[in-house]
Amino acid sequence: MKNTNIEDQQVWEYELKQRLHILETEQQATAAADRQQLKELHFMHCPKCGQKLATENHGAVEIDVCPSCRGLWLDANELETIVATESGFLKAWQKILR
Secondary structure (H helix, E strand, O other), rough: HHHHHHHHHHHHHHHHHHHHHHHHHHHHHHHHHHHHHHHHHHHHHHHHHEOOOEEEEEOEEEEEEOOOOOOEEOOOHHHHHHHHHOOOHHHHHHHHOO
């Protein structure tokens, strides 16, 4: 009788581990799908007003511009690239704002 209880407990532990593994895998897949859906909803939309962003080229830099509120959005290091390629900071911003 002791062997049966030990075997039952081992089977129960194995099944529990399997269920926990399946649950963890499902949760990871759901989280990844949720992140993808949020990215699709917000990607290339203005953080201020939610409109779809348009892109404008400024030399080697692609600037995201909101046609509704005229907000300008730069990716990492794009401002530094613009400033480095222009003779002056204000001159660079004047070209962007036109």
